[in-house]
Amino acid sequence: MEGYRGHPVAGDGAYIARACELAARAIADAAPNPPVGAVIARGGMTLGEGYHHRRGEPHAEVEALRAAAGAGADVRGATAYVSLEPCNHHGTTGPCSEALIAARIARVVVGARDPNPTAAGGIARLRDAGIDVEITADPTALALIERFAYWIGAPIPFVTLKMAMSLDGVIAPWPGGNFALTGAPARERVRDLRFEHDAVMVGAGTIRIDDAQLTVRPHRTRRKPYERVVVCETDAVPVGSRVFAAPNTAPSGAYARTIVLAPGGQREHFAALEPVADVVYAGAPDATLLDLAAALRALRQRGIASVLCEGGPTLAGRLLERQLVQRIVWFVAPRFLQTPQAVPVLTGADLTRAANGWRFDRVERVGEDMLVSARVGHV
Numbered sequence: 262m263e264g265y266r267g268h269p270v271a272g273d274g275a276y277i278a279r280a281c282e283l284a285a286r287a288i289a290d291a292a293p294n295p296p297v298g299a300v301i302a303r304g305g306m307t308l309g310e311g312y313h314h315r316r317g318e319p320h321a322e323v324e325a326l327r328a329a330a331g332a333g334a335d336v337r338g339a340t341a342y343v344s345l346e347p348c349n350h351h352g353t354t355g356p357c358s359e360a361l362i363a364a365r366i367a368r369v370v371v372g373a374r375d376p377n378p379t380a381a382g383g384i385a386r387l388r389d390a391g392i393d394v395e396i397t398a399d400p401t402a403l404a405l406i407e408r409f410a411y412w413i414g415a416p417i418p419f420v421t422l423k424m425a426m427s428l429d430g431v432i433a434p435w436p437g438g439n440f441a442l443t444g445a446p447a448r449e450r451v452r453d454l455r456f457e458h459d460a461v462m463v464g465a466g467t468i469r470i471d472d473a474q475l476t477v478r479p480h481r482t483r484r485k486p487y488e489r490v491v492v493c494e495t496d497a498v499p500v501g502s503r504v505f506a507a508p509n510t511a512p513s514g515a516y517a518r519t520i521v522l523a524p525g526g527q528r529e530h531f532a533a534l535e536p537v538a539d540v541v542y543a544g545a546p547d548a549t550l551l552d553l554a555a556a557l558r559a560l561r562q563r564g565i566a567s568v569l570c571e572g573g574p575t576l577a578g579r580l581l582e583r584q585l586v587q588r589i590v591w592f593v594a595p596r597f598l599q600t601p602q603a604v605p606v607l608t609g610a611d612l613t614r615a616a617n618g619w620r621f622d623r624v625e626r627v628g629e630d631m632l633v634s635a636r637v638g639h640v
């Protein structure tokens with residue numbers, strides 16, 4: 262059953278869900294492009310489907326049209342379901358709107374509008390060509406492009422701040438220890454987050470105390486190298502820290518040289534790290550304190566569109582205080598850890614203004630732990 266202008270049709274939701282599922286396959290590799298999936302269907306039959314694998318490679322609509330052609334299907338008069346508005350510009354590939362028009366598609370159902378002003382306009386172009394277009398503003402489709410929608414117009418990458426704490430807001434009953442708070446399912450979820458972001462970042466304290474590797478284990482191959490970032494201010498972390506090792510040198514899914522962010526005026530303190538890491542001096546050349554916004558701008562300039570910050574409490578507090586976080590992901594373990602020496606989940610910052618306008622949009626049980634997540638409202 263085909264729809265008529267501006268009205269949803271039974272089954273639209275299932276096809277958009279499938280388009281989103283396809284898009285999610287390239288969530289790590291498509292960046293900085295958004296992940297996009299497409300399905301072409303008619304009368305309850307899928308004729309072709311595809312997704313955008315990587316920047317420079319065909320877009321989802323073209324993949325789906327090719328798949329349909331490869332299967333000998335006639336797509337004239339069919340409906341195209343796309344998780345994101347078809348592009349309307351000549352970038353590294355041709356406009357998808359034109360490809361759909363040329364294929365004589367009759368109806369297009371769009372999961373989310375394109376937030377990129379350069380590529381948008383596909384919906385108008387399709388309508389001008391007499392194609393029925395339905396925009397569903399599907400929550401999954403919108404979530405898929407959340408990082409892209411921010412990054413495309415911002416001077417810094419999209420920053421997700423992930424922390425784990427006890428019910429009473431503590432990360433460890435006493436300072437200095439690497440305290441395992443959450444269970445295996447939560448740790449597995451964190452590895453998914455690492456895989457999905459362009460870079461994972463921690464403060465110097467977490468490297469000194471935990472000697473964290475910041476890898477994805479078991480290894481998951483992706484075409485973009487994994488980027489790891491250590492944020493320092495006054496003192497370098499040890500040259501022999503495990504974060505500087507390259508755990509996988511295979512061309513596919515390899516780890517890039519670790520990036521160390523340091524203040525512009527602290528070169529002599531960090532010179533020893535230069536043989537093992539890419540030391541990026543951010544902010545003014547005489548700055549002795551780290552300008553976090555400048556440091557994040559430097560990451561964006563290196564092509565990093567999204568960052569997963571995993572703490573610790575000092576760096577997390579500073580990022581929130583400076584309103585440099587776009588999403589929080591908080592794991593809450595079902596235990597109390599309060600002692601007179603307990604370490605709070607955020608330290609050293611004035612956060613009285615940091616939580617204005619937040620909306621929890623995900624609450625979920627992960628194993629024995631709880632995950633709560635919010636989009637930060639000041640962006």
Ligand SMILES: NC(=O)c1ccc[n+]([C@@H]2O[C@H](COP(=O)([O-])OP(=O)(O)OC[C@H]3O[C@@H](n4cnc5c(N)ncnc54)[C@H](OP(=O)(O)O)[C@@H]3O)[C@@H](O)[C@H]2O)c1
Binds near residue numbers: 423432466492494
């Ligand atoms: N529960 C969790 O989710 C979680 C997550 C991560 C870590 N942890 C725990 O947290 C502990 C480490 O905490 P932490 O607070 O000491 O470490 P941290 O936040 O990882 O690192 C703090 C360090 O970051 C550097 N830094 C860079 N820019 C800064 C800025 N703008 N303002 C302040 N500092 C800046 C400073 O390094 P310099 O020393 O060079 O000045 C500072 O000492 C470990 O025990 C670890 O296990 C818990």
